[in-house]
Amino acid sequence: MGILNMAISSIILVTFSILIFTAGAAFLVLSLIEKEKRAAVRAAMITVPMTTIYLLALLLPDKVQLAIILVSFSLMVIAGILFFVPTRVQQAEFNQPTDQVDEREIIFARARLEPGTPLYESYYRDHPHQKSQDDASREQTGLLSPHARFMDPLHRASAVGSFSLTEALREAVDGPISDEKNQSSVEDLTKTVKKLAKYYGALDCGITVLKPAHIYSHIGRGTGKYGDKINLDHTFAIAFTVEMDFEMTGYGPYAPEVMESARQYVESARVSIQLAAAIRDLGFPARAHIDGNYRVIAPLVARDAGLGEIGRMGLLMTPLQGPRVRIGVVTTEMPLDPNSYRGEPSILDFCRICKKCAHNCPSQSIPKGEREISNGVLRWKINPESCYHYWTIVGTDCGRCLAVCPYSHPDNLLHNLVRWGIRRSGNFRRVALFLDDFFYGKKPPSRGKTFLP
Ligand code: SF4
Ligand code: SF4
Numbered sequence: 001m002g003i004l005n006m007a008i009s010s011i012i013l014v015t016f017s018i019l020i021f022t023a024g025a026a027f028l029v030l031s032l033i034e035k036e037k038r039a040a041v042r043a044a045m046i047t048v049p050m051t052t053i054y055l056l057a058l059l060l061p062d063k064v065q066l067a068i069i070l071v072s073f074s075l076m077v078i079a080g081i082l083f084f085v086p087t088r089v090q091q092a093e094f095n096q097p098t099d100q101v102d103e104r105e106i107i108f109a110r111a112r113l114e115p116g117t118p119l120y121e122s123y124y125r126d127h128p129h130q131k132s133q134d135d136a137s138r139e140q141t142g143l144l145s146p147h148a149r150f151m152d153p154l155h156r157a158s159a160v161g162s163f164s165l166t167e168a169l170r171e172a173v174d175g176p177i178s179d180e181k182n183q184s185s186v187e188d189l190t191k192t193v194k195k196l197a198k199y200y201g202a203l204d205c206g207i208t209v210l211k212p213a214h215i216y217s218h219i220g221r222g223t224g225k226y227g228d229k230i231n232l233d234h235t236f237a238i239a240f241t242v243e244m245d246f247e248m249t250g251y252g253p254y255a256p257e258v259m260e261s262a263r264q265y266v267e268s269a270r271v272s273i274q275l276a277a278a279i280r281d282l283g284f285p286a287r288a289h290i291d292g293n294y295r296v297i298a299p300l301v302a303r304d305a306g307l308g309e310i311g312r313m314g315l316l317m318t319p320l321q322g323p324r325v326r327i328g329v330v331t332t333e334m335p336l337d338p339n340s341y342r343g344e345p346s347i348l349d350f351c352r353i354c355k356k357c358a359h360n361c362p363s364q365s366i367p368k369g370e371r372e373i374s375n376g377v378l379r380w381k382i383n384p385e386s387c388y389h390y391w392t393i394v395g396t397d398c399g400r401c402l403a404v405c406p407y408s409h410p411d412n413l414l415h416n417l418v419r420w421g422i423r424r425s426g427n428f429r430r431v432a433l434f435l436d437d438f439f440y441g442k443k444p445p446s447r448g449k450t451f452l453p
């Protein structure tokens with residue numbers, strides 16, 4: 001009987017060591033594939049001693065072996081209860097801005113005002129409190145300047161190549177509508193636009209009823225006359241995401257990050273324009289909303305279309321790529337079946353404890369405190385002025401917040417298991433944050449300054 005017990009204990013201990021070794025080796029290999037050196041080293045640091053401990057336990061007396069097995073099983077059960085039994089979390093509030101936003105007041109529109117022009121003079125006459133900070137940004141070398149701190153001619157050329165295409169596409173957001181209106185059912189039209197968006201290259205696609213709060217009140221950029229009131233009488237907005245490359249975003253705040261950012265602005269513009277043109281060919285008005293030529297607030301539309309939640313850094317957080325996406329929007333009068341806002345309270349709860357973006361933001365533009373009411377919405381409000389000011393110094397769009405976010409890890413089995421646990425359990429959210437800090441660092445380093453030679 002004693003020999004039988006010893007044999008069973010030995011089998012269990014060997015099984016433990018094989019499981020630990022396999023899981024650790026798998027994480028190590030995955031980390032190497034993801035070029036996460038620190039995570040790979042730490043995986044090895046944990047896997048080797050733990051595997052060795054279980055193997056060495058084979059040399060111990062059978063009573064000690066039994067004790068080790070019981071403690072291990074107990075820890076596994078406690079971990080399972082702690083991490084995977086769902087815990088209650090406060091529901092996300094579905095609140096809408098009370099006032100429309102005037103696009104002329106956003107930082108990207110203000111940055112285009114040229115000193116000495118009538119537009120510049122009249123804008124700052126009405127908004128004197130914004131003038132000194134905006135002028136201070138104008139005095140820097142500027143976004144995409146070859147002389148900026150983190151910019152160089154090769155990376156700049158790549159970003160300019162992409163941004164020039166987005167600029168050219170701004171004229172293509174609208175166009176003629178077919179006289180023949182397609183008579184398919186609402187259900188079929190809805191399925192068609194969602195399938196088409198993904199076929200053209202979108203990751204995810206959702207639809208919302210277009211609300212006044214989604215629409216800018218006045219034109220600040222893009223086609224149309226600056227300052228004109230926006231009359232967008234479409235009934236629905238189709239929002240979709242395109243993925244930013246995980247490795248490239250890791251270069252932020254250095255130049256390769258803006259290469260990727262610019263490339264994905266092109267992608268989201270291309271998909272929007274293709275989708276809008278397809279809808280017009282089916283006989284319904286449709287307008288694409290692309291970088292520099294929006295009539296709507298894209299993250300808000302995407303949130304209401306069920307694509308994710310707005311996190312601490314003020315960007316859309318999607319379930320599988322976190323903030324590592326760009327958003328495209330098409331508004332239309334095509335009859336469609338909207339999605340309902342899915343609200344993801346676990347993202348808000350995770351953002352509440354995480355603060356990694358805020359601690360890594362080089363310009364301290366992301367709040368570290370609780371959400372506050374801003375224009376009728378309970379949210380974290382970043383400081384767009386100080387963020388943009390930093391961009392004008394370094395010459396890139398930075399993206400450090402996006403690179404360090406624990407939700408930005410690649411969409412694969414391991415990270416999706418963690419995301420699954422994060423959604424279910426508040427305890428697991430805390431452990432996941434600890435593990436993210438342990439394996440990837442509280443202040444993960446950038447991948448470097450250059451991607452090109
Ligand atoms: S880094 Fe953390 S706090 Fe910031 S958006 Fe991501 S999850 Fe939220
Ligand atoms: S882009 Fe950079 S400067 Fe702006 S909020 Fe993110 S981390 Fe901060």
